[in-house]
Amino acid sequence: MCQPTQAADDARHEAPRALALLAAGPDPAYDDLVRLAAQVCGTPMALLALLDQHYIRLIARLGVDADQVPREGSLCARTAAAGDLLVVTDADAGPACAEQSLVTGAERVRFFAAVPLLTTQGQSVGALEVLDRVPRSLSEAQQEGLRAVARQAMLLLEGHRLGARPKATRQVSRRPRAAGAGETSATARPRGASARAPEASAGAAMASAALPPHPSERALAEGRFEALFRAFPGVVVVSTLGEGRCLDVNDAFLRLTGYRREEAVGRTLLETNLLADAWERARIRQMLRDQRAIDCLPVRLRTPAGGTRAGLLSAAVVRLGLERLVLTVISDVTEHQEEQQARQRREAQAQLVQKRESLGRLASTIGHDFNNLLTGILGHAGLALAQLPEGEARNHLAAIEQAATRAATLTQQLLTYAGEGQIASEAVSLTRLVEGMGDLLQAAATR
Numbered sequence: 024m025c026q027p028t029q030a031a032d033d034a035r036h037e038a039p040r041a042l043a044l045l046a047a048g049p050d051p052a053y054d055d056l057v058r059l060a061a062q063v064c065g066t067p068m069a070l071l072a073l074l075d076q077h078y079i080r081l082i083a084r085l086g087v088d089a090d091q092v093p094r095e096g097s098l099c100a101r102t103a104a105a106g107d108l109l110v111v112t113d114a115d116a117g118p119a120c121a122e123q124s125l126v127t128g129a130e131r132v133r134f135f136a137a138v139p140l141l142t143t144q145g146q147s148v149g150a151l152e153v154l155d156r157v158p159r160s161l162s163e164a165q166q167e168g169l170r171a172v173a174r175q176a177m178l179l180l181e182g183h184r185l186g187a188r189p190k191a192t193r194q195v196s197r198r199p200r201a202a203g204a205g206e207t208s209a210t211a212r213p214r215g216a217s218a219r220a221p222e223a224s225a226g227a228a229m230a231s232a233a234l235p236p237h238p239s240e241r242a243l244a245e246g247r248f249e250a251l252f253r254a255f256p257g258v259v260v261v262s263t264l265g266e267g268r269c270l271d272v273n274d275a276f277l278r279l280t281g282y283r284r285e286e287a288v289g290r291t292l293l294e295t296n297l298l299a300d301a302w303e304r305a306r307i308r309q310m311l312r313d314q315r316a317i318d319c320l321p322v323r324l325r326t327p328a329g330g331t332r333a334g335l336l337s338a339a340v341v342r343l344g345l346e347r348l349v350l351t352v353i354s355d356v357t358e359h360q361e362e363q364q365a366r367q368r369r370e371a372q373a374q375l376v377q378k379r380e381s382l383g384r385l386a387s388t389i390g391h392d393f394n395n396l397l398t399g400i401l402g403h404a405g406l407a408l409a410q411l412p413e414g415e416a417r418n419h420l421a422a423i424e425q426a427a428t429r430a431a432t433l434t435q436q437l438l439t440y441a442g443e444g445q446i447a448s449e450a451v452s453l454t455r456l457v458e459g460m461g462d463l464l465q466a467a468a469t470r
Contacts, residue, residue: 053176062335063257064169070087071151072099074094074100104147108138109138112160114133253274254273257354263349269292298322317336334353334355335354337352387438
């Protein structure tokens with residue numbers, strides 16, 4: 024990877040200061056975007072980072088305790104230098120990531136993906152990052168979603184810069200001015216004008232509260248938020264708090280349910296049959312009444328074909344003017360769960376193979392030791408039989424030799440199980456086997 028020039032590096036140092044962000048306090052809008060990025064990518068950690076001269080300032084974070092990390096060699100700096108999406112599927116496999124503080128620290132990051140924050144002049148001032156403690160990858164839809172959230176983060180950062188004017192200018196702009204002859208007050212509505220914009224979607228209306236005040240800037244930002252709302256890879260629904268009636272839905276909702284937008288708007292979530300289980304709908308309504316927010320609740324989603332898919336539902340009650348609405352975001356995690364289950368099956372299979380290998384090594388060790396003992400027993404028994412005359416003692420010794428021979432056969436089978444012998448199939452007479460065990464059974468019965 025090419026290193027950035029000193030001039031470009033200095034420009035990145037100055038860009039966050041020009042945006043007047045490094046000294047700014049926490050902003051809930053940034054926290055919302057970080058949570059949104061984690062929801063899009065299905066990761067437990069996410070952060071919004073800005074480049075400073077010696078440190079990476081984390082102005083918003085989820086699942087990360089640190090508020091800054093060293094800049095030198097950081098993943099954020101690498102992303103800013105790359106100028107595009109950077110994905111590290113397994114940090115332990117790359118030596119360049121071995122010394123990263125988030126990799127070696129308490130977070131133990133293994134997966135990392137980041138999109139640089141680019142100004143209108145093309146300068147990288149930081150990055151929007153998602154992280155996980157296990158190796159993984161991002162789908163194309165998740166990558167596009169992360170890029171979209173990064174663009175909205177940069178839009179808010181630029182809006183912060185536009186709002187950071189001298190105090191006197193802000194005071195003048197806030198002071199109401201009486202409308203003179205032939206003038207119309209900026210806050211007054213022309214006679215007969217409608218109180219709401221015609222055909223404004225709920226998604227664009229919800230975004231308007233955080234947009235820049237200038238009309239042209241506001242229209243541009245509304246268009247961007249509307250495009251993000253439509254193209255967001257997860258299901259997004261804006262509904263009323265009381266009845267749960269849909270006011271707006273995004274394209275992912277339409278693909279999952281099979282509805283057209285005009286068919287979905289006006290229906291309640293119960294009528295759309297999006298959630299497969301009725302008890303889940305009742306539980307969600309109760310949680311919203313009690314907590315006003317839901318974070319990553321596992322749900323089952325019904326498909327038009329009658330099947331079900333796994334999802335994670337997050338929802339929050341938001342206020343739009345005098346009305347309270349519910350913003351619901353659902354991520355389809357079916358493929359992710361199937362991948363996890365397949366990984367668990369592979370790990371269980373690997374553990375079983377390891378157990379069998381350990382058992383085989385143990386059987387091999389025991390078999391060799393036992394075989395050595397039997398060699399001595401058979402050898403001495405053979406010598407004794409050669410010297411003893413016919414009689415009862417000789418018969419007992421012959422039985423010992425026969426039992427030792429059977430034990431040697433069993434030992435050979437044990438070594439075959441351990442992989443040190445060849446399996447041979449042959450016909451066996453059960454009658455002869457039983458007759459051969461007669462003396463042993465008689466000796467055991469007389470004790």
